[in-house]
Amino acid sequence: MTRPAAILLDAVLCPTGGPMCLRVKHLEIGLGERVAVIGHNGAGKSTLLRLLSGFVRPVAGQLVVLNRSLNKPLSAHDMRAFRCEVGQIMQNLHPVERLTVLENVLIGCLGRTRGWRGLTRCYPPIEVKAAEAALASVGLMKQAETRTDALSGGERQKVALARLLMQRPRLILADEPTAALDPVAAREVCQLLVQASAGATLISVVHNPELLPLLADRVIGMKQGCIAFDLPIAAVDESCLDALYKRNEVPRIKPVSRQSQATDNNHTQSCLT
Amino acid sequence: MWHRVSRVLVGRLGFLTLTLLYASLVAGCLATLIAQDELSLGRRPLENLVRTASEFARPSFLDVWFGNPHLEYRSDDGTVLRVENRQAVETHYLQGLASATWTTFRIATLGSLLGAVLALPLGVLTARNLAAPMPVRLLAKGLLDVARSIHTLVFGLVLVGIVGLGSTAGILAIAFHSMGTYGKFFAEAIETLDMAAIEAVRSVGASPTQVFFNAVWPAVLPQFVSSHLYIWEFNIRDSTILGVIGAGGLGLLITEATSLFQWGRLSTVLIVIVLLVSSFDALSRRIRKALS
Numbered sequence: 001m002t003r004p005a006a007i008l009l010d011a012v013l014c015p016t017g018g019p020m021c022l023r024v025k026h027l028e029i030g031l032g033e034r035v036a037v038i039g040h041n042g043a044g045k046s047t048l049l050r051l052l053s054g055f056v057r058p059v060a061g062q063l064v065v066l067n068r069s070l071n072k073p074l075s076a077h078d079m080r081a082f083r084c085e086v087g088q089i090m091q092n093l094h095p096v097e098r099l100t101v102l103e104n105v106l107i108g109c110l111g112r113t114r115g116w117r118g119l120t121r122c123y124p125p126i127e128v129k130a131a132e133a134a135l136a137s138v139g140l141m142k143q144a145e146t147r148t149d150a151l152s153g154g155e156r157q158k159v160a161l162a163r164l165l166m167q168r169p170r171l172i173l174a175d176e177p178t179a180a181l182d183p184v185a186a187r188e189v190c191q192l193l194v195q196a197s198a199g200a201t202l203i204s205v206v207h208n209p210e211l212l213p214l215l216a217d218r219v220i221g222m223k224q225g226c227i228a229f230d231l232p233i234a235a236v237d238e239s240c241l242d243a244l245y246k247r248n249e250v251p252r253i254k255p256v257s258r259q260s261q262a263t264d265n266n267h268t269q270s271c272l273t
Numbered sequence: 274m275w276h277r278v279s280r281v282l283v284g285r286l287g288f289l290t291l292t293l294l295y296a297s298l299v300a301g302c303l304a305t306l307i308a309q310d311e312l313s314l315g316r317r318p319l320e321n322l323v324r325t326a327s328e329f330a331r332p333s334f335l336d337v338w339f340g341n342p343h344l345e346y347r348s349d350d351g352t353v354l355r356v357e358n359r360q361a362v363e364t365h366y367l368q369g370l371a372s373a374t375w376t377t378f379r380i381a382t383l384g385s386l387l388g389a390v391l392a393l394p395l396g397v398l399t400a401r402n403l404a405a406p407m408p409v410r411l412l413a414k415g416l417l418d419v420a421r422s423i424h425t426l427v428f429g430l431v432l433v434g435i436v437g438l439g440s441t442a443g444i445l446a447i448a449f450h451s452m453g454t455y456g457k458f459f460a461e462a463i464e465t466l467d468m469a470a471i472e473a474v475r476s477v478g479a480s481p482t483q484v485f486f487n488a489v490w491p492a493v494l495p496q497f498v499s500s501h502l503y504i505w506e507f508n509i510r511d512s513t514i515l516g517v518i519g520a521g522g523l524g525l526l527i528t529e530a531t532s533l534f535q536w537g538r539l540s541t542v543l544i545v546i547v548l549l550v551s552s553f554d555a556l557s558r559r560i561r562k563a564l565s
Contacts, residue, residue, distance in 0.1 A: 053476070084478035094470040098491045107487055111478030118479070119486045160473075167477050 005064075006031045006171055006201040007052060012061035016047040020225040024048070024061075027220075027227065031170075034194065034202045036216035036233075038209075040245055043222040045205045049173050052203065053086055054079065066171055084111035087169030087200070089193070091179040095159050097149040101140060104148055104159050105131040108166030127166075134165040138192055154185035158192065165196050172197045174204035178211065190214045209241055328536035332544060336363035366538070370526060374545055377522035380440055380515060381508040384447025388508075389501055392417070392452045396459025402468060413456070421453025425511050429518045443520030447508050454507075458500035462493050495564040502557035509553055513546050 007029040014022040022044040029035055037045045050056045051063060054070050063070045066085055074082060095104040099121075109127045110118050117123055123131075135141050138158040143151065148159060157177060164172065174193060178186035190211050194202065204215050212219060212233060219236045221228040221244045228244055306312045315321065340359030348354055398405045398413035405413075429446035436442050466489065474488040516524020523542055530539040 080478045080480060082478075083476055086476075088473075088476045094467050094473060096470045096474065096488050096491060097467065098495065099487075107474050107479070108477055110474070110480075110483050110487065113483075118483045121487065163477070 005029065006033070006066060007203075008062065008064040009051075010062035012051070012058045012063055014047060014051055014056060014058045016042070016044055016225065018042050020044065022047045022051070022225045024227060027230075029201060029203065031201055032199060033218060034197065034216045035204070035218045035220060036212050037203065037205045037220045037222060038207070038212070038241075038244065039222035039228070044225040045222055046175060047225075048222070049175050049203065049205060052171070053088055053173055054082055080111065084167070085170045087164045087167050087172045088175070089157075089160050089164055089172065089177045090175040091177065095148040095151075095156055095163075098147060100145050100147055101151070101159055101162075102128075102131055102135065102144040105134055105162045105166050108134075108163040111167065131162070131166055134162040137165065137195070138162045153180050154182070154189065157181065157185075157189050161189065161192050161196055164193075169200055171201045172203070174202065174215075176205050176207065178206070178208070186211065187214065212236065325536055329540045331537055332540040333363060333535070333537035334367060334541045334544075336360060337367065367541075370523075370542065370545060373516070373521070373523050373526055374549060376440060377512045377516070377524070378509065378549070380443040380447060380520065380522060381505065381512040384444040384512065385451060385501065385505040385508045387444065387448035388451035388504070389455050391448060392455030392459055395452070396456040397463065399456060399460040400463035401460075402464050402466065417453045417456035419453070420449055421457065423450065425450040425515065426518060429515050429520055433519050438519040438521075440521050443512060443515040443522070446515060446520065447512055450511075451504050451508055454504055455500065458504070459497065462496035462500065465496075466492055498564055499561040502561055506550070506553050506557050510546075510550050 005028050007027070009024045009027040011026070012022070012024045016022055020042070037048060039045050047056070051058060051070070052065055054065070054074065057063075057070060057073065061071075066082070068074070068078070068082055095101075096107070099107075103121055106121070106123050106127060109123065109130070113123065113127065132141065132144065135144055138161050140155060140158055140162065143155070148156060151159065157180075160177075172193070177193060178189055181189060186208065191214060193204070194215060202215070206212065206215060217233050218230070219233055220230050221240065223244055229240060231240070303312075336359045338360070340363055342358045342360055344357045344359050345353050346355040346357065395413045395417055397403060398409055399417060425446050428449045429442055432442040432445050432449075436445065470492070471484060471488045474484050479487065512520075513523045513527070516522040516526065517528050518524070523546060526542050527539065530536070530542060
């Protein structure tokens, strides 16, 4: 790979919430790459993202993100500087409800705004202009002065995207950004996300295979805490996905009663689709 | 199938048991009341009602305009003991009433503020999502529960013994009792904070003070202000009775009027209380609506 690496994982071991461990022998993602991570529930996708955002630390191995080693805890100052460069967008990344849309977007520039302006929400005019431009590019300019609790789910996600534009991060981590949206809104949010990540590295976790070509040119499949495949988007086909989501590989819990079995089946179904 | 049936059955049975329990409780209360011969309306309820109501229907403040300027008090043999100008007496009473109203309002206002200030740290410690150490949390919660369960009047009686008669006892009594309610409201406001939104603000690299002023403050402030207005309003109602135990204000006039059976004056005082409380209620409702 000719591009410099934005992310480098070497022999990383990290406990997940469940019984498994995330084990990554080697993973390198270059600057400006667009990568999608797929896999069944509990495969370690979210843990991988949390590793990359510095939320958890590996118990073993090398982890370098944007030239910063995250093996040791960063100082508060370094952590804030690191967070400025990493933009996150999630299914449950809520805006602050009582603030207006514009104020929520301006939160994106808090990382580089110091002093009283960041505390009193009196941002410098240049940042306000930038925020308005960001809102215009996601098509929410009309609602700039509305309070965010009056917005729909898709609009809220667009506010989060505008905030991301405002933040200008070098690495964007998107954890199921479209999970709560209808197909049309999901598609729109994905397109905006790709536009927003121009020049930055975009790593997204998605469940819907239809969105893969929109979001990524490289797909990493995860299974049981390990990387099952790492292919360019053109090489990913139905058989790959079938192998990844194979039904009998899903860890089964012995049903306790009829009811729990029913929910277990539903769960399996939702994993498959 | 059996699970569902049994669950429905248990649910219905449980509710039936609760209803029966409640019914037997009410029956028990009524039965003991009747057994002790306490269920009575006195000897002449209708006559008394009519008399009291007719005196209530003529509030004393009307005397300012319609009172007899030469009311003569005579002894049994007809000699004039004293001539009273009812209009002047009533005007004087109304001035006293105004200052008593201000005293009551002052007790409620200062007491509420003091209660809020005292409750703020306790509420923060009690909020479950801020995860204060368990013993500290329980201690704070216990303090708030104790404060909430002791009535303002009880606090007042104890405090009158400590700091003496007067407004200070009333202010402290209001503060100590409403501290419990404030703490509960504050803790609930903090618990309904959207932690994901706070996490989101933190994730752009904001400093802790920036996170506080951009995510916590705007979400919590309106709720704090609205619960403050609510309890303040409640305390205005509460402080009118505090005068009964010697904290001054409207309550003092109520005791005076009731012990002299001056229902006309009591009626005047009650009209003032109703006006005070309902106008403050209307005002605070508007402010709360504007804030939400």
